[in-house]
Amino acid sequence: MPGGPLLPALLLRGLRVEPPVLLAPMAGLTHTAFRRLVRELGAGGLLTTEMLSARSLPREDRAHSPYLRRTPSERPLSYQLLVADPAEVAPALDVLHAEGADACDLNMGCPAPQARRRGGGSRLMERPDVARAIVAEARRRTGLPLTAKIRLGERLEEAPLREFCCMLEAEGIDLVTVHARLRGEPYGRRPRWDWAGKVKQWLRVPVVANGGVFDETDAQRCLAASSCDGIMVGRGAAVRPWFLADVAAALRGETPAAPPALPAVYQRFAVLLGESFAPERRLGRLKEFTRYFAQSYAFGHTLTSAIQASRSLGEALDRAQAFFAAEEGSGAPWIAGDRAVAAASPGSPDP
Template sequence: MAEGGIGVAITNSLALRGLTIAPPLALAPMVGLSHSALRTLVVEEGGAGLLFTEMLAARKLPQESDQTSPYLIRGKEERPLFYQLFLTEKEDIAPAVDRLHQLHAQGIDLNLGCPAPQLRRHGAGVFLTGDPQRVRILIQTLRAATNLPVSAKIRLGECLDEGRLLAFCRMLEGEGVDLLTVHGRLDKEKFCRRPRWDWIGMVKGAVTIPVLANGGIFSVEDARQCLQVSGADGLMLGRGAACRPWLCAEIARRVYGQQIAPTGRTAQEVFNRFATLLEERFPLERRLGRLKQFSHYFAQNFQFGHILATSVQNSLTMDEAKRQAEEFFLHSTV
């Protein structure tokens, strides 16, 4: 245990079916962001104890190539890595799990929290939680298909209904989910709405499996406050880690007491390293869009960051985007 400066005992590690997560800091599954380049960058900066892929369609997964698919490309340093699935049919589970075993996954995560409109027509993501019995069957089938740790990521529900939320979480635990991540917003709430960390605390008090708190963590102080309010066993960082790939390392040092040497990279060097990783690992047509998406968040570190974001967004090639970024960094201040 550590104190983290907040007067609350903090868990330094989690054990899931023999897998140790230390420190209990996770990089969230984010569409277009949680790919190999960002995962590796965060690992290099230090502090992340667990990584997640972008959400993967279980039905398509068996046909995806880990050599060319941007969703499956992975560096050897990206461990432990949980592959996140969105699914609606139990028949898709066994072939998908077989493929994940081939890919040497360290765990499997079920997406029950994404509110993206494109998932509505499939009844997947957060839209699946309206049918708890169907979710129960999917978890049972997934649990029976693998001995790997199984996790699930949820939101608080359509409305604030404590009884329904806690019953749903207890059901997940009862059917064999090993780790639960709770995003502290309702299903339709936007990111501008401050997350309800106290409701994550209700979930933590209702289950015995580890709970990760997600939502609104952009600084070390946010991390401390979230842990204090929620009592969660760990944290999952999303947009905060895309903005500041070194944030996990800062939290690991200052909250969890981890001895992690800073890389000493400047912001420009971090940006350049991300671009290099894209060029090393992704096909040409898969690079620029991901650099643009990353730049949208990374630019928030700078006083006039909108200039960086706009110049990269308007670039037609990777070389042009890198030139525009270099010009920006010559005159920027963090």
């Protein structure tokens, strides 16, 4: 595109995020296997873990924890912490430092009751003094880029949102991601990208817009409405794991590459699950992924139901193969006897 990329790289304390396209943290989805998949399909930018409980993290068995598993290709990688109390910060950051984290994100937007009951996630926006103490403590304890992910709050009110965001910046947050919905608003609701734009106007640190970006037009509209410094993509990357690369291409003014064959992507994900997780942990993650991935097909709900009803990874893959053969014809790319299928002994329940 004449004039170069629409958005420059983000620079966060020496960490260069280029393109400024970020994977959204998604519990049950953005684990090592998924991150490897999106990386293999061209994602640059910044990857992330699922949210990690700061309270539990120091007790994790670091060598075996499925939440801490990562490979060298998953860089740069931000670790998202669900924190409710400043006392949880230092021990959790010790783990992140030992793991070689590239950045740390503080979850201040999660509306889930379990997170809120403990005082974390979006509850922190209602407890600004605790949020301030958490950020101050984190800033004291780490030289890593420190970011915060927020929603718009309880009601559409500029004053409290502005005060909260300015407090984050004053305490040393390096970047704010705005999931452009109020705490109580469902995912089906159109995101309020213009409100991410308000936050952008109030702050000097970079602001990233999140929510409801499912195709390149959404990405462009989101940027036009918000003037933000980057885009964070969640479910769109689970539906189409190559989508982060497409967004980056759109930001460069380029036409995205032709999409890969869906059956091959699905099977590759299964192989990566097999490489990454103990047998009993693979099927649940395949089910979670399938809920989104299947949306690429008009009759994807039949794939979702078939996988949900499967009792083993092997059975799930047999059913997926049948679905793809029916959808795409017998020429659907499918490598019989791949490692994931072999590891799960097709048709038999996982141990």
